[in-house]
Amino acid sequence: MNKPIGVMDSGVGGLTVVKEIIRQMPDEEILYFGDIKRCPYGEKSLEEVRKYTIEVADYLVANGVKMVVVACNTATAAALDILEERYDVPVVGVIEPGARSAIQSSTNRKVIVLATRGTVNSGAYKNAIINLNKNFQVESLACPKFVPLVEEMRYKDRVISRIVVHQTLKELYRSEADTVILGCTHYPLLAMEIQDYFGDSKKVIDSGYETARDVSAILTYQKARSESRDDVCHTILVHGDTERFEYILKDWLPFTLYEIKEIEL
Template sequence: MDRPIGVMDSGVGGLTVVREVIRQLPNESIIYLGDLNRCPYGDRPMEQVRRYTIEVADVLVARGIKMLIVACNTATAAALDILRERYTIPVVGVIGPGARSAIQSSNNQNVIVLATNGTVDSGAYPEAIRRINRKFNVESTACPKLVPLVEELRYKDKVVVRVVLHQTLKHLHSSKADTIILGCTHYPLLADEIFDYFSGRKKVIDSGHETARETSSILTALKAHTPSQSEPTYTMIVNGKTERFEYILKDWMPFLDYEIEQITLEEETQ
């Protein structure tokens, strides 16, 4: 089925999922929409996040996508079930795949979730993990300072990153958890620093890998993979200014040949 996969996020973080989808599914075309003007979602009321998520998803569905990936943990927690009821195409979130990966990786059934306020407050990760294995202990920590590090292009300043990570994670040094879930798709841009902060003693789970695997499995089941002879295209839609988006895109995926489009979505939707 030669139609693109749609990927949405509140900003640039979902590009970490896009990179993994491209690696695992190189024949597939992708349309990405980053809602930069209203990023981050993590500190907004969940009802507002729900409205924004539906609006962004509607834009992508109108472009004729064959599948939607909600590459934002807060949006997944707020609206995944609603989106699945709203559309006839498959809709995949990032929380379920990340939870399953952590269960497979942990040796002592103790997991830390680093996420936005919204995702932590939703309890989505503990619920997803304990639905599979109720013996797991899940410790969630809100990290509101991490998304701005990425969105404001400070994630390459190692000194600033170390200071912010210490302020955010120092209380977790005594945790016996052996696995950390990066519960926000912005955080993989800081994954190496988070791994180093814990001196390599904790596995760091990026849900992008498992989300791409789940996407592939669904396309296989539906016989909806794009034929190998087709040339994939990549379209990036940005609600907001494109400069910092392209900076991160070119840094994260310098190999990518893409088209970029700027749109305007209202700050509030009715």
């Protein structure tokens, strides 16, 4: 079924999930929606995030996607259950895959979740992990400076990134947790600095790999995988300024064909 997979995020962070989907399923076309104009979602109220998430998902479904991937942890926590009831196409979030990955990774059953305030306040990761294994201990920390660092395209400045990471994570440096979940799809762009800060004492993971595996499994089960082809071109829809998308696409997906369209909702 050569329909696109719809992927949505509040900004550029969801491209980290797109990268993994393309790596695992190179024949699949992506229709991506970045809601730059209203980013970041993590500092907004639950009602606002739910409203924005439904608007964006409605747009993707109206444009014929065969699946919606909510590549935003805050939006997943706020609205995944609503979207699952709202559409006939499957909807995949990033929290459940991230929780599974953390459980597989940890040896001492102690996990740290780094996320936006919205995701932390929702308790979504802690609930997902405990529901899978009640013996786990979960610490959560809101990292409000991380998303602006990425969205303002300053994440490539390693000096600034290291300073922000150190200031944000210093209270967790001596934590006994052996696994750190990057509970926001923007954070993998800071993964090197976060891993360097914790050193060998903790494994840093993101949910992109597991999310892509879920996407592949669902499409395979539904016999909805795209046919093999050499001309896959992805579409990047931007609600707002396209400049930061151009910058990160060149850095993050350098060998991928795509076109960018600036739109209004």
